[in-house]
Ligand SMILES: Cc1cc2nc3c(=O)[nH]c(=O)nc-3n(C[C@H](O)[C@H](O)[C@H](O)COP(=O)(O)OP(=O)(O)OC[C@H]3O[C@@H](n4cnc5c(N)ncnc54)[C@H](O)[C@@H]3O)c2cc1C
């Protein structure tokens with residue numbers, strides 16, 4: 001396949017960025033999107049140009065490290081992670097624009113690499129169950145209905161990639177937050193801190209510079225783990241209940 | 248040792264673990280904990296603990312040490328602690344809970360693990376692992392880890408290769424992710440409390456050793472390039488395995504040996520480096536652009552049946568058109584007791600044998616078909632498609648995304664790939680390396696899996712080490728505090744820092760003609776060819792020569808562009824690959840000296856009459872702990888004899 005790539009290059013966090021255009025000719029449809037970039041980087045190095053910086057680690061769709069805006073879509077045209085997107089999803093001759101996630105809460109570090117530690121700070125605000133090591137009761141002492149366990153698992157699938165934020169016109173992190181609140185809220189273990197969790201996490205979300213949710217739904221469409229939009233409803237319901245109880 | 252090997256290494260003093268108390272094995276851990284000193288809660292916050300790595304081992308250790316009140320600094324190269332390689336583990340985690348009343352017990356888990364490791368692991372450590380395994384599940388459940396449950400609301404189990412009981416707990420095919428998120432959340436809770444400080448995008452590049460004691464690390468801030476000194480009272484390496492020496496493996500791209508290797512060069516013994524686990528169920532290689540191989544969880548072997556055509560002429564046919572009688576379900580045929588659930592080393596080797604015989608399937612890569620079928624047709628017929636979807640759906644999706652084929656319709660194709668490394672830093676019962684104050688946990692140590700790891704046992708070991716073992720053993724060491732204060736201008740600290748800066752400058756100034764990746768790929772090919780699934784004396788000697796000259800070329804001809812003071816991914820890779828060269832050479836030397844077959848180490852010269860691996864317990868029932876021999880010196884072999892007091896050494900058989 002032959003492709004024209006317009007790629008965002010930015011030397012550092014404060015440098016001015018711009019698009020550079022590269023023609024690639026030796027792309028096989030079996031390559032993953034990132035392997036296609038590897039091949040381009042190999043060529044750039046041979047030509048004496050600094051390779052394009054982008055993040056990836058597991059390359060099997062589970063660590064959440066990769067993430068690119070590909071022709072305006074988070075993770076590209078398919079509903080998957082960038083590392084699991086394969087070149088068979090494109091047609092020869094196409095022009096592809098590649099950009100980093102864009103959101104105030106995710107500053108650009110270099111080229112396609114952004115800083116997503118704001119997500120960690122949301123978790124620090126309450127995205128956990130407070131249990132010290134060694135203090136746990138026997139696992140079978142608390143049965144969990146299968147439906148609850150399954151729903152908790154489905155929300156816990158979030159990989160923290162940030163595509164939801166990148167896809168949202170408001171750069172809201174509510175899908176990420178909702179996924180965590182739903183995961184822990186479905187389980188008996190998550191109940192004692194349920195009210196406090198949602199309030200503290202939401203405060204931190206706003207503090208980190210994420211935008212508000214106006215129910216556009218782009219987040220869920222872009223989510224490679226298919227986190228459903230209704231986790232945001234759960235989040236809002238939890239918030240109302242928490243506010244009600246604290247009054 | 249015959250003379251022909253002495254050009255590769257020298258033999259040093261034997262070593263032994265002296266920490267495990269001499270009492271019956273069931274009482275060892277309890278007694279040891281009681282005998283170890285305590286640290287007053289008020290003193291804990293004055294003690295600095297560095298933990299490198301936030302995989303299951305590092306994150307669980309950081310959370311637990313933080314809860315206890317120590318001042319923990321956590322380093323990792325990803326942007327978030329949640330992304331450590333452990334996140335990718337699929338199949339599950341073992342624990343001796345006996346929830347199914349199928350005859351499981353602490354002793355049986357212990358027995359299976361020692362046997363699975365081909366009697367090359369230390370009994371005391373493995374027993375403790377089995378003992379604390381059940382607590383791990385309790386801990387994870389309390390954290391909200393959403394394990395699979397049955398309709399009664401209780402936890403569900405499945406079985407894994409090499410065992411006949413169902414003791415594996417799982418969360419679909421994403422067990423590692425869910426366990427890591429649990430440990431990560433526990434750790435983030437401590438970050439909020441201020442007991443743990445995170446250093447994301449930081450790579451540890453050197454250990455600081457003062458008067459033979461580990462006192463800190465040198466790390467590079469990967470965003471600004473700043474070389475930082477971090478001092479501490481104890482240093483814990485939880486930096487994972489080194490399978491990426493093969494370039495193609497199931498490991499995450501960033502996995503590397505640097506932390507462990509730098510410690511090795513400073514005096515920590517590196518044990519059993521040649522023990523590599525080759526996983527039987529990975530998606531076969533499709534071309535030379537490939538950057539990594541993807542694992543299909545071994546749990547698939549519970550329901551999938553493995554076969555190849557009986558006749559080589561059928562290999563190109565659509566598998567659905569090959570009738571039952573023309574299929575060779577070779578594992579069920581050769582190992583009727585375990586069938587498709589034989590341990591990984593055996594399943595891998597037999598898959599290779601089938602392909603070597605010319606009965607491999609799938610597209611030709613070179614002139615060879617590297618693939619066997621993993622067929623779910625009969626399971627789908629028996630259990631129905633929805634049941635298979637519920638159990639393995641995400642794995643099936645992953646398969647079809649990568650290969651473009653639908654595994655519900657056509658059998659999957661699988662082939663062995665490098666997956667896990669059983670070797671690592673030598674540690675004693677306390678998980679302390681041969682350097683005082685330097686500990687190693689999880690995949691970065693050598694301890695619990697012998698020459699072969701049973702499925703679902705790594706997650707168990709990582710969490711056992713991090714939640715339950717290390718926090719208890721490190722305490723005894725820290726109770727000796729306060730240690731002498733050292734300042735950042737201590738000559739040993741300055742020397743460590745300078746060596747890091749000089750190495751970076753050296754890499755940037757070579758400005759040769761080849762990229763780092765091209766060297767890494769070539770090194771990987773050598774390793775796979777000669778130190779992969781099967782090793783021979785001749786091949787290993789050849790590999791050592793090839794590695795040495797490639798390493799030479801690397802230091803003359805690598806091209807690393809850009810600067811030291813920015814995010815520079817080529818520079819990061821270059822430092823890691825430089826260490827892989829040295830490790831690769833030691834792996835080959837270790838493999839060369841061990842003239843027996845055991846677990847993941849298969850020497851073609853040492854087989855039984857029917858082609859199975861043949862151990863030589865009289866000569867090789869020891870851990871090979873290698874000391875660094877100096878810049879141009881040969882490595883020094885220290886042997887730790889393995890004494891089996893509680894389990895009888897037997898030839899391993901799964902027939
Ligand atoms: C695809 C796959 C599936 C698997 N499935 C299973 C399974 O089902 N069951 C099972 O038991 N095991 C499984 N394993 C094995 C298991 O996942 C690993 O052995 C285990 O997770 C290793 O954990 P760890 O904590 O030791 O290290 P890792 O999770 O590898 O973490 C290493 C950490 O060290 C950090 N690090 C490394 N070097 C440096 C450095 N120089 N400076 C700073 N930080 C550094 C990294 O950032 C990371 O945080 C699987 C492995 C793979 C590859």
Ligand code: SF4
Nearest residue numbers: 158159161162164223
């Ligand atoms: S909710 Fe989906 S898109 Fe957002 S971070 Fe999680 S996995 Fe990524």
Ligand code: FES
Nearest residue numbers: 057059064066083
């Ligand atoms: S690299 Fe891990 S999800 Fe893409």
